[in-house]
Amino acid sequence: MPTDIPQGAAERNPAGHDSPFGPLTLPYGVFSTADAPDLRRVGVRLHDRVLDASAAARALGADAEAALLGHPTLNPLLAAGRPAWDLVRDRLTEWLTDDRHHDAIEPFWLPLADVTLHLPFEVADYVDFYASEHHATRVGEIFRPGGAALTPNWKHLPIGYHGRAGSVVVSGTEVVRPFGQRKGPDDPAPVYGPSVRLDYEAEVGFVVGTPTAAGERVGLDAVEDHVFGVCLVNDWSARDIQAWEYVPLGPFLGKSFATSVSPWIVPLQAFSAARVAPPARDVALLPYLDDAKLPEWGLDLRLDVAINGQVVARPPFSRMYWTVAQQLAHLTVNGAVLRTGDLFASGTVSGPGDDQRGCLLESTWNGREPLTLPDGSTRGYLEDGDEVTIRAWAPGPDGGRVDLGAVTGRIAPAAG
Amino acid sequence: MPTDIPQGAAERNPAGHDSPFGPLTLPYGVFSTADAPDLRRVGVRLHDRVLDASAAARALGADAEAALLGHPTLNPLLAAGRPAWDLVRDRLTEWLTDDRHHDAIEPFWLPLADVTLHLPFEVADYVDFYASEHHATRVGEIFRPGGAALTPNWKHLPIGYHGRAGSVVVSGTEVVRPFGQRKGPDDPAPVYGPSVRLDYEAEVGFVVGTPTAAGERVGLDAVEDHVFGVCLVNDWSARDIQAWEYVPLGPFLGKSFATSVSPWIVPLQAFSAARVAPPARDVALLPYLDDAKLPEWGLDLRLDVAINGQVVARPPFSRMYWTVAQQLAHLTVNGAVLRTGDLFASGTVSGPGDDQRGCLLESTWNGREPLTLPDGSTRGYLEDGDEVTIRAWAPGPDGGRVDLGAVTGRIAPAAG
Numbered sequence: 001m002p003t004d005i006p007q008g009a010a011e012r013n014p015a016g017h018d019s020p021f022g023p024l025t026l027p028y029g030v031f032s033t034a035d036a037p038d039l040r041r042v043g044v045r046l047h048d049r050v051l052d053a054s055a056a057a058r059a060l061g062a063d064a065e066a067a068l069l070g071h072p073t074l075n076p077l078l079a080a081g082r083p084a085w086d087l088v089r090d091r092l093t094e095w096l097t098d099d100r101h102h103d104a105i106e107p108f109w110l111p112l113a114d115v116t117l118h119l120p121f122e123v124a125d126y127v128d129f130y131a132s133e134h135h136a137t138r139v140g141e142i143f144r145p146g147g148a149a150l151t152p153n154w155k156h157l158p159i160g161y162h163g164r165a166g167s168v169v170v171s172g173t174e175v176v177r178p179f180g181q182r183k184g185p186d187d188p189a190p191v192y193g194p195s196v197r198l199d200y201e202a203e204v205g206f207v208v209g210t211p212t213a214a215g216e217r218v219g220l221d222a223v224e225d226h227v228f229g230v231c232l233v234n235d236w237s238a239r240d241i242q243a244w245e246y247v248p249l250g251p252f253l254g255k256s257f258a259t260s261v262s263p264w265i266v267p268l269q270a271f272s273a274a275r276v277a278p279p280a281r282d283v284a285l286l287p288y289l290d291d292a293k294l295p296e297w298g299l300d301l302r303l304d305v306a307i308n309g310q311v312v313a314r315p316p317f318s319r320m321y322w323t324v325a326q327q328l329a330h331l332t333v334n335g336a337v338l339r340t341g342d343l344f345a346s347g348t349v350s351g352p353g354d355d356q357r358g359c360l361l362e363s364t365w366n367g368r369e370p371l372t373l374p375d376g377s378t379r380g381y382l383e384d385g386d387e388v389t390i391r392a393w394a395p396g397p398d399g400g401r402v403d404l405g406a407v408t409g410r411i412a413p414a415a416g
Numbered sequence: 417m418p419t420d421i422p423q424g425a426a427e428r429n430p431a432g433h434d435s436p437f438g439p440l441t442l443p444y445g446v447f448s449t450a451d452a453p454d455l456r457r458v459g460v461r462l463h464d465r466v467l468d469a470s471a472a473a474r475a476l477g478a479d480a481e482a483a484l485l486g487h488p489t490l491n492p493l494l495a496a497g498r499p500a501w502d503l504v505r506d507r508l509t510e511w512l513t514d515d516r517h518h519d520a521i522e523p524f525w526l527p528l529a530d531v532t533l534h535l536p537f538e539v540a541d542y543v544d545f546y547a548s549e550h551h552a553t554r555v556g557e558i559f560r561p562g563g564a565a566l567t568p569n570w571k572h573l574p575i576g577y578h579g580r581a582g583s584v585v586v587s588g589t590e591v592v593r594p595f596g597q598r599k600g601p602d603d604p605a606p607v608y609g610p611s612v613r614l615d616y617e618a619e620v621g622f623v624v625g626t627p628t629a630a631g632e633r634v635g636l637d638a639v640e641d642h643v644f645g646v647c648l649v650n651d652w653s654a655r656d657i658q659a660w661e662y663v664p665l666g667p668f669l670g671k672s673f674a675t676s677v678s679p680w681i682v683p684l685q686a687f688s689a690a691r692v693a694p695p696a697r698d699v700a701l702l703p704y705l706d707d708a709k710l711p712e713w714g715l716d717l718r719l720d721v722a723i724n725g726q727v728v729a730r731p732p733f734s735r736m737y738w739t740v741a742q743q744l745a746h747l748t749v750n751g752a753v754l755r756t757g758d759l760f761a762s763g764t765v766s767g768p769g770d771d772q773r774g775c776l777l778e779s780t781w782n783g784r785e786p787l788t789l790p791d792g793s794t795r796g797y798l799e800d801g802d803e804v805t806i807r808a809w810a811p812g813p814d815g816g817r818v819d820l821g822a823v824t825g826r827i828a829p830a831a832g
């Protein structure tokens with residue numbers, strides 16, 4: 001069971017670099033400082049410092065880069081497209097790793113501890129997939145016992161649905177326990193009150209940069225043209241509200257109260273060394289989803305989930321059945337338009353192991369088998385005051401590592 | 417059956433005014449003109465003319481009104497809140513009905529035929545409800561034969577789900593037949609191709625102006641504080657794609673290719689004379705949804721649906737089980753934040769009569785009982801080239817009428 005997971009294992013750096021967010025990551029975020037709380041700026045993180053990116057670019061005479069970075073959100077950079085993304089990343093890598101630029105760059109660093117991080121981009125549409133076979137199978141066994149665990153469509157298409165973009169918040173934002181309706185099998189009528197089955201879902205999110213034209217389909221080979229970067233997502237879920245409301249049109253209020261994202265968006269290009277083959281496919285895929293002969297888009301992202309600092313699961317993203325490329329191809333196959341700022345998430349990341357379950361619904365079998373944490377406390381579902389932190393890193397080139405950092409949130413009591 | 421509906425009945429004006437969009441309506445839209453196609457401006461429609469609203473306000477010295485109206489979308493006006501909405505509407509009513517202002521206003525009129533209408537507001541989140549008992553019952557009978565037509569939750573909460581905000585387009589935008597997966601009960605595996613069951617859904621949409629603070633719940637008595645206005649919605653649906661994909665997380669690509677809205681947003685206050693009692697409730701409602709002792713929010717909106725100019729249905733919005741106030745109360749009961757520009761739609765409007773079915777799924781019983789149009793042609797589902805037009809009006813004060821106008825769209829062939 002998850003309780004025997006060694007604490008801190010995800011912190012170990014296979015290349016021996018102790019500080020995360022080294023030069024292989026260089027993620028983008030949006031920050032402000034205490035002396036100018038309303039002035040939001042794009043920052044680039046290196047170890048425990050944040051570069052005021054547009055100010056640095058201006059000082060170095062890089063006017064084009066400064067123009068893309070000089071905004072209160074990442075959206076103008078996202079909209080600039082792949083060639084611009086690569087150019088800006090190359091320039092930043094040069095500025096931050098070549099000693100010739102050290103003195104020019106130095107004035108534009110701020111200690112990470114001195115900045116406030118904000119939602120880094122304006123979310124256009126938010127889509128949540130359901131791409132882990134292990135998660136979907138367990139959920140099917142729990143919610144539809146006796147029937148087939150996977151629905152007949154599951155291995156033919158990446159199931160997804162739209163979530164509430166306006167509920168996406170940055171890591172660290174308090175999550176208030178939602179009110180709503182629930183009805184247990186023995187309740188004669190639904191009851192109203194704070195959710196008693198509040199859960200997290202450890203997910204990976206993909207941020208769309210380049211929009212599509214009306215009717216344009218994004219092929220499996222074009223994911224790099226549209227996806228700017230990667231973040232972590234906690235798709236908070238009220239299982240009792242969800243279970244009562246979701247037939248026949250899917251989750252609604254059980255999800256829409258809050259979705260947290262990590263503050264640092266890591267460019268997709270940073271994961272070149274983390275690309276792995278996805279799991280073998282059991283059924284023949286239609287051509288628009290068939291990735292058998294294409295470059296692989298599985299990603300070896302290594303997640304861990306902690307409750308109040310105690311790791312309870314280590315879900316492996318490499319075991320996800322549907323890849324980012326397949327999700328994007330499916331999302332656009334009907335001509336749906338992509339917009340800059342669209343966010344699509346993988347769905348709960350779960351692996352086959354008992355210690356690889358990405359939500360409490362699975363880890364506790366809907367509360368029936370409570371989890372014992374290292375401090376001896378038990379959880380069926382989340383309690384008020386609990387802080388959930390999802391972290392991840394991936395192998396980088398030459399034995400280095402790429403960090404996704406963390407998305408965290410604390411449960412506040414329901415507000416009358 | 418729908419074919420015996422008198423053509424043009426919805427055009428008759430009970431007060432004897434032949435031209436729609438009289439002074440009781442005064443809706444807002446966004447237009448441009450051929451000589452300045454990139455200059456989008458807020459317009460107010462009266463009969464067959466459009467007022468360049470901010471220019472007129474400036475000329476009359478109404479600087480505050482001009483500031484709210486002088487934008488390329490309605491969003492700044494939406495964000496201004498109920499007192500400002502009422503003030504601007506009162507001023508417009510005065511300017512457009514009081515002869516003293518005739519000469520000052522006259523230079524700012526444009527013929528309706530000379531303007532291009534655009535999406536009038538930036539859509540934040542789009543939610544689609546399922547609020548017609550008659551629609552939900554027929555859909556249940558079609559998709560889940562032998563089972564209970566309504567799911568157990570249906571009369572306890574207004575079922576809804578999130579749609580794709582980025583796919584919302586203005587009336588008149590071509591709707592391209594979507595590609596996707598479908599699988600009939602006898603198909604051994606899913607097939608890929610253009611949808612062969614393309615449908616419309618006649619709906620009414622509500623446009624949110626005033627946002628909420630985090631965690632704020634909107635009570636049944638506060639709908640007027642948050643909802644700015646009303647429009648018509650066609651939630652285009654590919655029934656074959658939807659039927660294969662929608663279990664267990666709800667509709668996704670079967671809906672996300674296009675959702676059309678009417679170009680004129682009619683202020684909620686215009687419908688004061690159209691408020692009626694909703695249908696009697698069969699089950700006790702939880703207090704946050706119980707409207708028994710509150711002012712009624714049923715709305716006597718009279719819709720008609722035409723295919724290629726031939727009316728095929730006249731769905732009565734007054735028969736909707738769940739009201740706009742209940743939908744908004746439910747949407748926010750979990751603390752989900754409202755943003756300016758949120759759009760929520762009623763779901764297909766259908767009444768009990770055979771001629772009151774708001775989609776072809778119902779009218780043709782999923783294609784099994786094709787509809788015969790007045791021109792003798794038949795339809796199971798929509799064909800390429802078909803133009804669908806949904807229109808509506810409502811009783812206004814003193815025997816007058818309020819017009820929602822029309823939302824229209826023509827089906828273009830699937831694009832390889």
